[in-house]
Amino acid sequence: MSARSLGGLGGIVAVLAVVEFTSGILQGYYTPMLTDIARHLSITDADVNWLEGSQLMFSALVVPTLAKLGDLVGHKRILLVSTAITGLASFALAMTDSFPVFLVAWALQGAYAVWLPLEIALIWSRASVQDGVVEPARITRRAAGTLVAALETGAIAGALLGGALVDVLPLGTVLALPAITVTLCFVAIGIGVREAPVRAADTFDxxxxxxxxxxxxxxxxxxxxxxxxxxxxxxxxxxxxxxxxxxxxxxxxxxxQASPLIDVRMFRDPALWPVFLTAGLFGVSVLGAQAPLSTFARTDPATVGYGLGTAGFTTSLLIGAYVLSLAVGAMLLPLATRFVAPRIALFGACLLVAGGYLLLVPFHDTYGQVLTCMVVAGIGSGALVAALPAAAAAAAPPEQTGVATGLTNSVKTVGGAIASCVFGLALLHGAGGTAVGTATTAGTLTGYYTVWIVCGGTALVAATCLLFVPKHAFTDPAAPAALPTV
CATH class of the missing domain: 1.20.5 (Single alpha-helices involved in coiled-coils or other helix-helix interfaces)
Structure with missing residues (x-):
């Protein structure tokens, strides 16, 4: 993607892509080793959902506040604060084998959830005031696709690296590497990102x-x-x-309030409420189902009769293929919106997510079957990850872009937290015991069926919600007939 197609924002987008690459590493690196982490902390596979759920809960708490602060004091400043929190938490993960301490550090690491909303709000703010930019919504969509592609590329690299290293190095050493990448990310933001104009009133709710x-x-x-x-x-x-x-x-x-933390009127906006609801339903699969995917792959079928029995690196290849499909979906979004309205593109993405997860119910016996299903779901998920915050930014009032994009992540994490609870209960229910290091540490097959059905069903409901979006939502106003060349 050229700098010209981004309205002169190519340099900033390039640096922010490095940030999202780091975010991707954090999201992909740990997934292949969740079973190893569970054994390291002396917990069962079902209890891994505690880690996922705690991070999602913290993200749901912190993202609205940080997003609002971004609108008030500057998106770059809050991006640096959240990066510092993430880095300190990442170092803490490598220094403990206590489950409570690990749980707190894992939760605090969830501060990175605000990175993408802040970045998109920053891009939107700069594009909407920059001379010569007449289509800020289109530019923001393209930038979002680039950022999500960088995120998913980082997730692929993280998954492959994490899966390979956990098979050959001590877990403490393996856990130290993400903290180093976050530190480098902090430096990149400080040097390479310019602050966007601050539009919101100077008050905090x-x-x-x-x-x-x-x-x-x-x-x-x-x-x-x-x-x-x-x-x-x-x-x-x-x-x-x-x-x-x-x-x-x-x-x-x-x-x-004249300057509320969250303008609840946005939830009544016909172009915004379906986006928020879709984000919440989407969070069920994109956030709540990742730990079950990893633990299902690592479960030994020779012992319990189901699972794939993969090692760390083989699991990372599965995760890597899934996140690669997310990157493909994110990059296909701008292309798709050339031919169909953005809301139709989102609708189709939801159907792909639903199809991928529902196909897992009959097709989960072999590595190839699971891989194919996850690629289908991943293409749709990648488009949604890129489209939802960009759609919110385009539909929100100019002074509320950070809040609106942050809300897509907040409701997504709430959806993921709910799913994490439900999936943890489903995977634990009916287990023959809880002794760590035995076959009973595996989740139940009925629980995995529940995960896949719930993920597919919520995606179908999300697709239905998008039918209520106005036809011309998330698009730029028609440009004048003649414009000077910039």
Whole structure:
């Protein structure tokens, strides 16, 4: 993609692509070794979902706040802060074999979830005020595709490297490498990214932060209690309901603010609410199903009758092929939107995700079957990862681009957190025991069926939601008939 096609923003996009490459490494590197991490921490495969769920919960809490701060004080500044948090947490992972400490560090590492929303908001802000740029939505979509392609390339590199190293090096050494890449990423941001114009009012909604944090802590805390006490216990459900109930005073408070943390009116916008709902449903598969994919691949069929029985590196090839398909989907998005409206492209992407996961129900016995299904789902997922924040930026008010793009990630992580809880319960239910180091550490086949069906079903619901988007949503206004060459 040329700098001209990005309206002169090619240099900044190139640096941000390095950031997303680092994000991809973080997202792909650990996945092939989750079973090794589980044994290192003396936990079962089902308990791996604790790691995934804790990080998603933290991301859901921190992304709205950091995204709003990006609009207030500058997207680059908050990008640096979140990178510093991620780097420190990454170093902590390599220094402990305590599950509680590892769990906290893994959660804090989730600060990287705000990187892509901040980057897209930064690009949108610069494109919309730069001389000669008449199609900021198109430029933002193209930049988003480039960033997501870099992310998925990093995920491929991370998965292959992690899978290869975990077979030959001590786990502590293997876990230290991502921290080094995040440190280099911090330096790249500081040197190579210029700050975007700050458009939002110079106020911060502290009360809103407290209310939404309490709501999310209550909701996600209740989900955690479900995993501890089971779905028949009343206390977890009471905590979940209490968390959801706190959203009512939060919404009322936000409606009265001149500069709210989250403009809840955006959830009534006909072009935005389907994007947010789609992002939440999409989070079920793109975030909640990755740990089950890895543990299913590592499960030995000779012992329990299902799984692929792959080693670390062979698992990384499966993960690598999946994330490569995400990169393909992200790069195909700008091409697809030349021929169909963006909302139709999103609709088709949801159908691919649904088809890939639902095909796993009958076709999961061989490596080739699982690989094919994941590639189909991955192409659709890659398009959605690129399209959703770009669509939100295009449809949101100019002073709320950071919040809108951040909300796509927030609701996506909430969807992933819910899925992580459900999938953890499903994989644990019916297991013959919990002794680490025995066959009973594997998840149940019925649980894996649940994962695939839920992922496919939520993708179909997301596709249905996109039918309600206005026909011309996420597109630029028609340009004047004659424009000077820039």
């Amino acid at each position: 502290t009360v809103g932060v407290v209310l939404v944090s309490l709501a999310l802590v209550g909701f996600t805390g209740g989900l955690s209690l479900l995993r501890l006490q089971g779905p028949t216990a009343p206390l977890p459900w009471l905590v979940v309901v209490a968390g959801l109930a706190l959203l009512v005073p939060f919404a009322r408070w936000e409606l009265r």
